[in-house]
Amino acid sequence: MTMTLPEIDRCLRQLRLSGIRDTLETRVLQAQGASQPFLETFCLLLQDELDRRQSRLIARRYQQSGLEEKLTLAEFDWSFNPKLPRQACFQLHALKFVAVGENALLIGKPGTGKSHVAKAVAYQAILQGHKVQYLEADDFFHRYALSPAAQREARLRSIFDCDLLVLDDLFLARTIPDEAGALLQTLIHQRYKLHRSVIVTSNRVVQDWGAYLRDNTMSTTILDRLMHHCHLLEFDGRSYRLKEAAEALARKTQST
Helix, strand or coil: CCCCHHHHHHHHHHCCCHHHHHHHHHHHHHHHHHCCCHHHHHHHHHHHHHHHHHHHHHHHHHHHHCCCCCCCCCCCCCCCCCCCCHHHHHHHHCCHHHHCCCEEEEEECCCCCHHHHHHHHHHHHHHCCCCEEEEEHHHHHHHHHHCCHHHHHHHHHHHHHCCEEEEECCCCCCCCCHHHHHHHHHHHHHHHHHCCEEEEEECCCHHHHHHHHCCHHHHHHHHHHHCCCEEEEEECCCCHHHHHHHHHHHHHHHHC
16 A cells, blocks of 8 residues: 555654654655665665654753753863863763773863863763763752752662763862762762762862861762772863953953
8 A cells, every 4th residue: 555645744753753754755855866776765764763863862861961061172272271181181072981980080270171171071971872960069969958858869860870970160169068978978989889980070189178078088988989990180270261251351441
């Protein structure tokens, strides 16, 4: 039985084959114009469906990740601070450390690009099919403390299960609540046991973490697991944010 295009469209809707449905008419015209063999046309239609599903999967994982920017290393201004660990950043971007469950610790002065690099690596991981959770550390600890117990459990499961966890700006507020310290220890410990990767960015040198946690033993426990099989990147130099603020002020002055 031969179907009309509208009938085929209805069938594709029922089968939820939106990728094929959206390109079917174009592929039919293409095949007719080039006398294309059926199997070649069919393969193209299947690839259209796979591409659509992959695109939707990436979009869904990006939405679930907590990232709010699709950053890349290509758009990063490496010339502003030439001593930054550029090669090590691109090695992280290759995601081999995620494949083997290693961690990365990005330490350095504010405004030197730690968060940009972490977000770029996280976005690349999503594009490569990994589940990612991005957390601004202070905001996460605050929200978690205010969440109902059931919601906390579900949130922890998503953090434990993801392939890459990013904790951005840890100890930005210098100290965190006691319960947040215990939570941080749990996160690092569980992901260490599961051999799943963590990226931590912080303005604070690791020697001071005990003071920020108000517990040297807890600090040692966290760092012991975090830094075992860890890529340590140090960021030094001038602040991009101060540079951009100065440029904006200069433009405003020139326009007045």
